Amino acid sequence: xxxxxxxxxxxxxxxTIAGMLAEKIGFLHADSGAIYRTLTLASMQKLGxxxxxxxxxxxxxxxxxxxDQLGIQVVLxxxxxxxxxxxxxVGREIRTPEVTSRIRFIADNVPCRNxxxxxxxxxxxxxxxxxxxxxxxTVVFPDTPNKFFLEASVEVRARRRYEEMLGQGSSSQSLAxxxxxxxxxxxxxxxxxxxxxxxxxxxxxxxxxxLSRDGVLSRILAHIQYRF
Ligand code: DC
Numbered sequence: 452x453x454x455x456x457x458x459x460x461x462x463x464x465x466x467t468i469a470g471m472l473a474e475k476i477g478f479l480h481a482d483s484g485a486i487y488r489t490l491t492l493a494s495m496q497k498l499g500x501x502x503x504x505x506x507x508x509x510x511x512x513x514x515x516x517x518x519d520q521l522g523i524q525v526v527l528x529x530x531x532x533x534x535x536x537x538x539x540x541v542g543r544e545i546r547t548p549e550v551t552s553r554i555r556f557i558a559d560n561v562p563c564r565n566x567x568x569x570x571x572x573x574x575x576x577x578x579x580x581x582x583x584x585x586x587x588x589t590v591v592f593p594d595t596p597n598k599f600f601l602e603a604s605v606e607v608r609a610r611r612r613y614e615e616m617l618g619q620g621s622s623s624q625s626l627a628x629x630x631x632x633x634x635x636x637x638x639x640x641x642x643x644x645x646x647x648x649x650x651x652x653x654x655x656x657x658x659x660x661x662l663s664r665d666g667v668l669s670r671i672l673a674h675i676q677y678r679f
Contacts, residue, residue: 455472482584489525498510
């Protein structure tokens, strides 16, 4: 298997970097967060979103859903990962704050994690992948020699996310709200009983706070270029 594992907290830039890196070396960008998001949206469609994330959490915990029966499909289309529910590509719908605030129930659920991990490993059987997430280097692809962990302060990550949203037209959240969300998600992601956000012992740590995207990319390339 040809795998580059790229882990890090929300907003550390890993998705952007993973996309750039995958394109550069002709690998697939496998976005594990998008699969958790798709499972979350499919669960919301099945159970209702509840009035609050807590309400949804109760619905989800009572329902005992089989993640493999939720109808999600994660497929390669035109060399990219397409996240589908039934036949519909839900690539945009999975990015809403409603989905993001309910993901933790899915991410804490071991059968859901197993489904995501299986889909990612199936991708890696078919093609070279740059896998981005929280537990790629520790749980899903522990044997790959190419592991990176991207980091940046909460403030830097919130500002990036805010500017990204403004760049797409407008931001539905203020900078302070984004900062609060990111801090909360860090706490959830780091304290998860299974698949917690953690740097693998053999991963290379890159603090992206003061680096451009190209700067991060060239550091990664410097470490992997002779391995494939
Ligand atoms: O990368 P992202 O922000 O789209 O991920 C959304 C959430 O999915 C993240 O807050 C926790 C969960 N997740 C996870 O538990 N494990 C992963 N490997 C990737 C994401």
